[in-house]
Amino acid sequence: FCTFRKCYHQHLRYNPLRDTWVLVSAHRMKRPWAGQVEKPPEEHTPRYDPRNPLCPGNTRANGEVNSDYDSTFLFENDFPALQPDAPDPGSDQHPLFQSKVARGVCKVMCFHPWSDVTLSLMKKQEVVKVIDKWAELIEELGTTYLWVQIFENKGAMMGCSNPHPHCQVWASNFLPNEPALSDRCQRAYYQKHGEPLLLQYAKQEAEKKERVVVETSDWLAVVPYWATWPYQTLLLPRRHVLRINDLTTEEREGLADIMKQLLTKYDNLFEISFPYSMGWHGAPTGPHLNKDNSHWQLHAHYYPPLLRSATVKKFMVGYEMLAQDQRDLTPEQAAEKLRNLPEEHYKTREN
Amino acid sequence: FCTFRKCYHQHLRYNPLRDTWVLVSAHRMKRPWAGQVEKPPEEHTPRYDPRNPLCPGNTRANGEVNSDYDSTFLFENDFPALQPDAPDPGSDQHPLFQSKVARGVCKVMCFHPWSDVTLSLMKKQEVVKVIDKWAELIEELGTTYLWVQIFENKGAMMGCSNPHPHCQVWASNFLPNEPALSDRCQRAYYQKHGEPLLLQYAKQEAEKKERVVVETSDWLAVVPYWATWPYQTLLLPRRHVLRINDLTTEEREGLADIMKQLLTKYDNLFEISFPYSMGWHGAPTGPHLNKDNSHWQLHAHYYPPLLRSATVKKFMVGYEMLAQDQRDLTPEQAAEKLRNLPEEHYKTREN
Ligand SMILES: O=P(O)(O)O[C@H]1O[C@H](CO)[C@@H](O)[C@H](O)[C@H]1O
Ligand SMILES: O=P(O)(O)O[C@H]1O[C@H](CO)[C@@H](O)[C@H](O)[C@H]1O
Helix, strand or coil, X not given: CCCCCCCCCCEEEXXXXXXXXXXXXXXXXXXXXXXXXXXXXXXXXXXXXCCXXXXXXXXXXXXXXXXXXXXXXXXXXXXXXXXXXXCCCCCCCXXXXXXEECCEEEEEXXXXXXXXCCCCCCCHHHHHHHHHHHHHHHHHHHHHCCXXXXXXXXXXXXXXXXXXXXXXXEEECCCCHHHHHHHHHHHHHHHHHCCCHHHHHHHHHHHHCCCEEEECCCEEEECCCCCCCCCCEEEEECCCCCCHHHCCHHHHHHHHHHHHHHHHHHHHHHCCCCCEEEEEECCCCHHHHHCCXXXXXXXXXXXXXXXXXXXXXCCCCCHHHHCCCEECCCHHXXXXXXXXXXXXXXXXXXX | CCCCCCCCCCEEEEECCCCEXXXXXXXHHHCCCCCCCCCCCCCXXXXXXXXXCCCCCCECCCCCECCCCCCCEEEECCCCCCCCCCCCCCCXXXXXXXXXXXXXXXXXXXXXXXXXXXXXXXXXXXXXXXXXXXXXXXXXXXXHCCEEEEEEEECHHHCCCCCCCEEEEEEECCCCHHHHHHHHHHHHHHHHHCCCHHHHHHHHHHHHCCCEEEECCCEEEECCCCCCCCCCEEEEECCCCCCHXXXXXXXXXXXXXXXXXXXXXXXXXXXXXXXEEEEEECCCCHHHHHCCCCCCCCEEEEECCECCCCCCECCCCXXXXXXXXXXXXXXXXXXXXXXXXXXXXXXXXXX
8 A cells, every 4th residue: 555645545534513424536537527517607697687586676476576675685485495384293103204393484685686796796895784684684583493594506506596696594493404413513522622613623724724715814714624515615703603693893894805705716716607505504593592502603604516617517416325425626626726716706807 | 373284384204214304395396497407318329329338349448348248247437436445544633634544446337238228128137137236246345345335326417427227336445424324223223113114114104005106015115204305215125134135036026026117107207217316225244244233124215306397306405405405295295196107118108
């Protein structure tokens, strides 16, 4: 056996936030791709489309008319997966046929009145308004609901059916699988090491640098050591913060800055409006508001599907679905690539 | 609150094989779909293509020439994610930066010399040969490796880059996340209830009938109570069987029958060659061969991506990636739909 080199030799890496492993096989990038290619993202969305239900002043499926909004705009999802009044399925219940009541609300939030912008292209103060609204939502829905999931599906490749810049908020009376797992892992780490997992992690990464994509005085964006998606990133504050509504005014400005920087790198990677799903994880709310949540650290996950180009994505299928996630380039390679991209957005760049 | 009805009212269901929950919101099927549509699967694959590296007698990327095979055909993956000789990354190791050695082999197995058939269209005795080969592979690779994952990615939608009917086998010196979780859950259930989880489950489903898609005297295919993918199925023997190589000759014939039946239903659903990822889970091998694995029951998972039609899939994004799987029709509705489809394949049907 020769000396181990992470970009030549397959190995496993541990994800301490999910208690799982990922198989890193960087040599796989060498194989040729003869499989499915995607349609590249639409680059010419009209600023206003009279048929788009998310534009200001337009009528939605249920007959409601959007206000003539000039900043963010919030409304109830017209086809919510979670409704506040679902009855309890009762308790049959053989251990193999267990069900539970699910109650909640689903909202949609437009980021901007224009359909042809994205967070990367919006003005910093416009992004701050989005962040303020996120904080408000966590505050308000968090009084009732145990978990408030803010997420953005961006691009048709991610099942997003509307090009207008927007995110969704699904609040529920239960702790969903992913945050439940993350809560368990962060709690166990805190009990063992006396410091929040992600605070220690941020410090380590800020020192090591090799996985950092962008950083500011308050924030850090890295391709995590355990990333599964090729260009996955983790965005987190350096200070111990439980929830997005705990961010100071200054930290919100900093967040707007780093989000614009990160998303500009993403767009510049293949010179397209980069598709992804992203979402915020912070300490649980509702009945958890009065509990000790010191083990938690606020963070956002970005999961972009693309691997090789604007049209070739990573297929998380077969081995990934049945056995384990596998990646085809190292997180360090991905971070370096993103880090070295220009800071200026390809759409606003001169000449 | 009115009376609970599972096809109207969202609720959570428990997956005892993964210790997770799925959100079932059947009313979501009512929402219109304006999002991405897929290219329907290619229906006219030539029987033999001189440029296809999987056809008999053709030359592969590495210069090797395939034999003129007339049944199954096995070869080493030319771009393996797992190689037998990777060095050990050593142990740095901060608890947040843990890595482990990964060793293994990746093989490809063609099901048939013709590119224009699928398991659903192959003769029963040809399918038996595939099953025999699967059993041989578990037996052989299982002497060395802890886990032998047999899986099939079918269709371009599932990242499969070659239309020739084939599967893959990735064997590893480690227990991947999914089987590790399933092992843990089956073991805990067995300790508590004194009977294998999936044996009890098969009995219950055979009685209840509402989630059964097809059944034979030895086998059962159901849309599991906790299915996440719209038309996901679970295929398992009624007898307690640990691994595919433990199946009797009769059970292998029965498996060929039920696979042909299930896959015919799948193809008939939207009258296309139905895309999916599938794979086998059985008791671990290698060092586990001498341990007690009574808690295990052999089974196959089928994960098909389609939701509404041949071109509209379920996007497992946003909420699913960050919070929890969510489905848009009940498993009972999916099972009923599949169950009621003709037994004859649409391609071989008269008139
Ligand atoms: O090995 P293939 O068919 O080239 O590749 C396909 O299956 C692999 C195993 O499920 C995945 O890791 C790849 O993303 C997918 O494209
Ligand atoms: O709510 P949308 O945007 O219509 O739908 C999209 O996001 C949802 C939440 O991530 C997913 O469940 C859907 O599969 C996806 O198509």
